[in-house]
Amino acid sequence: MKTxxxxxxxxxxxxxxxxxxxxxxxxxEGKIKRETISFTPKVTGRILKIYVAEGDLVNxxxxxxxxxxPEVNAKMVQAHGVVKATSAQHLMASNGATPNQLRQLRAKYxxxxxxxxxxxxxYGRARAMFRDSLMAPQAYDEIVAKYQAAKAQADAVAAExxxxxxxxxxxxxxxxxxxxxxxxxxxxxxxxxxSERYIIATNQMQVETISLHEGELATAGYALFNGYxxxxxxxxxxxxxxxxxxxxxxxxxxxxxxxxxxxxxxKITFIRQLARYADITAAYPDYEMEEAVxxxxxxxxxxxxxxxxLVNATAILK
Numbered sequence: 001m002k003t004x005x006x007x008x009x010x011x012x013x014x015x016x017x018x019x020x021x022x023x024x025x026x027x028x029e030g031k032i033k034r035e036t037i038s039f040t041p042k043v044t045g046r047i048l049k050i051y052v053a054e055g056d057l058v059n060x061x062x063x064x065x066x067x068x069x070p071e072v073n074a075k076m077v078q079a080h081g082v083v084k085a086t087s088a089q090h091l092m093a094s095n096g097a098t099p100n101q102l103r104q105l106r107a108k109y110x111x112x113x114x115x116x117x118x119x120x121x122x123y124g125r126a127r128a129m130f131r132d133s134l135m136a137p138q139a140y141d142e143i144v145a146k147y148q149a150a151k152a153q154a155d156a157v158a159a160e161x162x163x164x165x166x167x168x169x170x171x172x173x174x175x176x177x178x179x180x181x182x183x184x185x186x187x188x189x190x191x192x193x194x195s196e197r198y199i200i201a202t203n204q205m206q207v208e209t210i211s212l213h214e215g216e217l218a219t220a221g222y223a224l225f226n227g228y229x230x231x232x233x234x235x236x237x238x239x240x241x242x243x244x245x246x247x248x249x250x251x252x253x254x255x256x257x258x259x260x261x262x263x264x265x266x267k268i269t270f271i272r273q274l275a276r277y278a279d280i281t282a283a284y285p286d287y288e289m290e291e292a293v294x295x296x297x298x299x300x301x302x303x304x305x306x307x308x309x310l311v312n313a314t315a316i317l318k
Contacts, residue, residue: 028317030237030296032257032309037205038223042196045069047214054210057230058201064225067197067218076194079187086180105161112150112157119143119150204230233306235266235298235315238274241291247271253298254318257309263318264306266298 045067052064126143129135205227218224235255239247247253251268274293298317300306 028237028239028243030235030255030298030315030317032306032311032313032315033234033236034228034311035232037203037227037229039064039199039201039205039225040221040223041065041067041199041218042220043067043069043072043193044218044220045197046217047212050210050214052207052210052225054207056207057204058207059204060201062201063198064201065199065218067199069194069197072190072193072197075190076187079183079190082183083180083187086176086183089176089179102161105157109154109157109161112154116150116154119147123147199224201225206230228311231303231307233300233303233309234269235264235300235317237296237298237315237317239294239296241294244271244294247296255298255300256316256318258314258316259310264300264302266300269297269299271296 047065048068049066050064051066052058052062058064122143123146126135126140130137130140205225206229207225208227209225211222211224211226212218247268249268249270252265253268254263254265256263272295274295296317
């Protein structure tokens, strides 16, 4: 009985001494991270085809999806029609009158000239007769009016023929050229929008999530494909203000991955303060409420070796 009592007393003393020594310090936990990227459509359209699946590794220039954009198709037809019309106007202004038009104008000028010559002769005879009082004033005035009309008609046709032979004014040519260039700009803009119906990868990425399915409507700016950039694995730790003095950018540290027990050497690339609402990587943060919290980014020395690590898995800073 006495021996049993002594044993219990020894156990109680041991537990009490352990409690007096305090809890063992927790290891500094962090998370495995990768740089993320997303691809979004520039135009709104319905998804016709998705060419990749979650988990695929896509390269720069790969086609991820194709959209149906009927509004852009209609604008394309309109733009082609405007370009065709303005190009024809500019060509007509540059070429001037056609040979048939010139022949018509020359015949018109010849007829107007003959009519003017006849009116001029009639006017000369009427003037002599009126001077000798052989013609009434009313009849004389009628001949004078016909003479002046014939002269004006001949001058107008002569000017029209002269303009046709010399060509269109350069101001008209510049105006039609400007209209053609404006139409070409509209067409180019529509063609760019039409090409945006294909969602193209601009970087290498491992697809993590695809937000929509075929047949659904994808709006402009909505992130359709999300994933990680390969070879960008790093370790992220949150350190309280009381411990941050032990770390500096450029320091060499080690990170142990909890689920594989692998150890990775790395370098601290930057340290920055986190806002109060920011993500804390440690499951059991050990710091006072009034302390600032800092983020440490550790890049492994061998990025390819860390490529297989799972994102957001726990790592321990050594």
